[in-house]
Amino acid sequence: GAVVSQHPSWVICKSGTSVKIECRSLDFQATTMFWYRQFPKQSLMLMATSNEGSKATYEQGVEKDKFLINHASLTLSTLTVTSAHPEDSSFYICSASWYNEQFFGPGTRLTVL
Amino acid sequence: EDKVVQSPLSLVVHEGDTVTLNCSYEVTNFRSLLWYKQEKKAPTFLFMLTSSGIEKKSGRLSSILDKKELSSILNITATQTGDSAIYLCAAYMNRDDKIIFGKGTRLHILP
Numbered sequence: 001g002a003v004v005s006q007h008p009s010w011v012i013c014k015s016g017t018s019v020k021i022e023c024r025s026l027d028f029q030a031t032t033m034f035w036y037r038q039f040p041k042q043s044l045m046l047m048a049t050s051n052e053g054s055k056a057t058y059e060q061g062v063e064k065d066k067f068l069i070n071h072a073s074l075t076l077s078t079l080t081v082t083s084a085h086p087e088d089s090s091f092y093i094c095s096a097s098w099y100n101e102q103f104f105g106p107g108t109r110l111t112v113l
Numbered sequence: 114e115d116k117v118v119q120s121p122l123s124l125v126v127h128e129g130d131t132v133t134l135n136c137s138y139e140v141t142n143f144r145s146l147l148w149y150k151q152e153k154k155a156p157t158f159l160f161m162l163t164s165s166g167i168e169k170k171s172g173r174l175s176s177i178l179d180k181k182e183l184s185s186i187l188n189i190t191a192t193q194t195g196d197s198a199i200y201l202c203a204a205y206m207n208r209d210d211k212i213i214f215g216k217g218t219r220l221h222i223l224p
Contacts, residue, residue, distance in 0.1 A: 032210055043201060043216045044156070049209055057209070093155050097210045102147075104155040 002028045002098045006105035013084055014113055020080045021108045023094030029074035030096035035067075038091040038107075050077040084112045115140040117204050119215035127223050128194060134187040134218045136202030146178050146185045147212065149201040156201055159187070189220075197222045 003026040013019050023033055031052045036044040048069055049057040056069035068080040081088055093107040120135045138146065145163040149156035160169045162178035162185060169176050173196075176187045189196055199217040206213065 034210075034212070036214075041219075044214045046211060046213065049211065095212070100144075101158075101161070102205070102210075102212055104158075107155040 002096070002101070002103045004094065004096050004103045004105040006092075006094055006108050008108060009106060010109040010111075012111045012113065015085055016083055018080055018082045019084055019110060020078055021092055021094075021110075023077045023079070023096070023105050025075045025096045025098070025103075028096075028098045030077075030098060031074060033071060033077040033094055033096045034102070035069065035077075035079050036093045036095070038093060044093060047079075052077075081110065084110070086112045088112050115204070115206070115213050117202055117213050117215035119200075119202050119218050121218060122216060123219040123221070125221045125223060126192060128192055130192050130222075131188065131190045132192060132220065134189075134200050134202075134220070135184065136186070136215055137182075137184040138202075138204040138213075139183060140204045140206055140213060142207040143180075143204060144207045145205045147203040147205055148176055148185070148187050149203065151199045151201055151217070159200075161205070192222045194222045194224050196220060 005024045007022045033050040035047045038044045047062045050069045050071040052071045058064045071077040089112045091107050094105045095102045117138045145161050148159040160176045165180035173190045178185045199219050201217045202215040203212045
């Protein structure tokens with residue numbers, strides 16, 4: 001089956017620093033990957049659609065300058081949270097499309113102190 | 114605005130009971146309806162429903178889609194404590210392959 005990995009699985013950082021989260025499709029190529037955010041006791045909210053070789057498409061209300069997305073290859077998309085603040089603390093999950101199905105990564109828990 | 118609504122938001126039942134979780138959707142370019150189970154980490158896939166009226170089953174779980182009513186239900190029979198989780202319903206859209214999630218139903222099974 002299709003496997004999506006994320007790295008790191010958890011990260012703690014100081015306020016004002018930047019954090020990069022990687023999303024990899026391990027055994028398939030994904031032209032499109034998606035980034036979600038989930039706050040405690042809330043559902044997944046789509047942040048952006050990451051397209052290989054082109055700019056990401058952000059959902060309304062998501063700051064593109066704060067959440068930088070790079071999809072440089074068919075197996076890797078990265079999300080960089082710039083100048084992180086405590087309110088950015090959340091569970092970040094990526095998914096990748098393959099044959100009309102979506103496969104989710106295990107998620108990255110970000111805590112900003 | 115595209116949206117997916119789930120009910121109830123939380124549910125507590127005793128082991129052995131049967132539960133029915135509801136999901137309704139209003140989205141453009143609907144492709145299919147997805148159900149996921151989420152415990153501590155990322156959601157795990159349960160069902161994808163594309164055709165109306167065809168029940169999908171996996172063990173004690175089953176689900177069906179009603180495209181006329183723009184809704185779906187997820188049934189769990191003979192519940193076990195291991196079924197305690199958040200159950201997420203999502204609409205998979207043709208446009209850009211997007212998925213819109215509902216808020217989820219938090220199910221707790223008492224022993």
